[in-house]
Amino acid sequence: MQFYDAHNHLQDERFTNRVQIVEAAACAGVARMVVNGACEEDWPPVRELARQFPQVLPSFGYHPWYLHERTANWQRTLIEFLEKVPSAVGEIGLDRWKPGLPYEGQEDAFVWQLRLAAERNLPVSIHCLQAWGRMHELLRESPRPARGFLLHSYGGPREMVAVLAALGAYFSFPGYFMHERKARQREAFAAVPLDRLLIETDAPDQLLPDETNRFPLQDANGRAINHPANLAAIYEFMAREREMPLGEFAKRIGENFRRLFESQS
Numbered sequence: 001m002q003f004y005d006a007h008n009h010l011q012d013e014r015f016t017n018r019v020q021i022v023e024a025a026a027c028a029g030v031a032r033m034v035v036n037g038a039c040e041e042d043w044p045p046v047r048e049l050a051r052q053f054p055q056v057l058p059s060f061g062y063h064p065w066y067l068h069e070r071t072a073n074w075q076r077t078l079i080e081f082l083e084k085v086p087s088a089v090g091e092i093g094l095d096r097w098k099p100g101l102p103y104e105g106q107e108d109a110f111v112w113q114l115r116l117a118a119e120r121n122l123p124v125s126i127h128c129l130q131a132w133g134r135m136h137e138l139l140r141e142s143p144r145p146a147r148g149f150l151l152h153s154y155g156g157p158r159e160m161v162a163v164l165a166a167l168g169a170y171f172s173f174p175g176y177f178m179h180e181r182k183a184r185q186r187e188a189f190a191a192v193p194l195d196r197l198l199i200e201t202d203a204p205d206q207l208l209p210d211e212t213n214r215f216p217l218q219d220a221n222g223r224a225i226n227h228p229a230n231l232a233a234i235y236e237f238m239a240r241e242r243e244m245p246l247g248e249f250a251k252r253i254g255e256n257f258r259r260l261f262e263s264q265s
Contacts, residue, residue, distance in 0.1 A: 001250050003231045004257035005033035006172040007091075007125055007152040007200035010056065010228065011045040014204045014219040021228060022053050024215065028229040030055065031254075034261060036091040036125055038063035040074055043081050050085055057261055059088035059125055061113055064095040064106045075112065082122065088261060089117040090125025091152065094138075097129035107134070111142050118143035123261050125150045132156040139167050148260050153177075153202060158188040165196050170260055172198040175226070175234045176206035186241070194242070198256055199235055203228045212237070 005025075010033065015021055025033070036059045037046040043060045050058040060081045062070065071077070082089070092113045094106050117124045126149055128135045135156075139149075148168040153176070156164070161171065171192045177185045189197070204225035207213065215227035239249035 001029050001247060002031035002254055003029045003235055003250060004199070004254055005030055005201050005203075005228055005231050006150060006170075006198040006257060006261075007174075008033055008035055008203040008228055009038070009205070010035045010049055010203070011037065011042055012204050014223075014225050016220055018049070021217075022055060024227070025229040025231070026055065028215075028232050030228060030231050032057055032257065032261070033228060034059050034088060034090075034125065036088075037061065037081075038091050039066035039069050040071060040077060041069070043077070047081060047085060050087075057088065058085060059090040059123075061090040061092040061125070062109055063091045063127060064093055064109070065098060065101060067105055067109055068102075070109075078113070079116070082116075082120065088123040088125060089113055090123075090150070091127050092124065093127030094131040094135055095127065095129045096131045107138065111138060114138075114149075115143050117145045117149070121145050121147055123147060123150065125152050127152060128156065132160060136160065136163065136167075139164070139169075144168055147263060150198065150260065152200060153206065154188065154192075155185055156188065158191045161188060161191040165193060170196045170198050170256065172200040173234065173238055174200050174202045174206040175208035175212070175230055175237075176202070178212060178234070178237050179209050189238075190241070194252055195256060197238075197253065198260070199231065199238060199253055201226055201228050201231050201234065203230070208233060 154171040
């Protein structure tokens with residue numbers, strides 16, 4: 001059985017032995033993983049991971065948390081990375097949640113990157129926190145990739161699922177939403193059409209509940225981090241939520257992943 005991780009950050013410095021991590025993930029059935037660069041500093045290691053591991057589909061973008069780090073040539077640099085290897089755009093987005101994070105400039109950066117993806121019909125991985133109304137407006141008003149786009153770790157209202165899906169959205173479910181306290185997020189995912197559902201780890205972040213964490217991992221400081229091999233446990237949880245046999249569920253998610261991330265534009 002094959003599993004597809006729609007969003008992680010394998011390049012994160014908290015991972016200290018990536019060869020071992022990727023091997024463990026492969027043994028656990030992870031066939032592909034989208035590794036998201038969040039800033040210019042990230043993009044070279046993400047590209048190198050794609051060269052080193054065939055499972056890695058690289059994604060390059062500017063996350064709203066790191067926009068203050070942009071160089072004057074960031075747009076040209078991003079285009080160069082997208083042209084050198086088959087890739088996606090992301091992680092990009094809007095964030096009104098993070099304390100102290102300026103909102104000014106986020107929309108311009110997001111729309112420019114979204115337009116770039118639309119021009120090249122590349123998949124996009126989108127981050128959004130506490131900005132769902134404005135995100136919907138920008139998606140509705142802006143060019144979007146014909147192949148669609150991913151709302152990673154979708155935490156918006158259930159009521160917005162249908163209108164966002166009509167614009168081309170896919171929605172990825174992380175293991176963190178398996179926690180009991182995330183009932184609202186699970187209710188939203190119950191409204192996601194099966195042909196728009198994807199699964200992600202967001203590793204090294206968004207840890208699963210302890211009882212489902214089959215691959216405990218720590219960073220160099222002894223803090224718990226998420227392992228990409230935990231992907232199978234998230235699939236199993238969501239298959240139960242959808243009342244589907246795991247094999248059938250995994251097949252449908254694989255079809256969704258390939259349609260968004262691997263189909264020829």
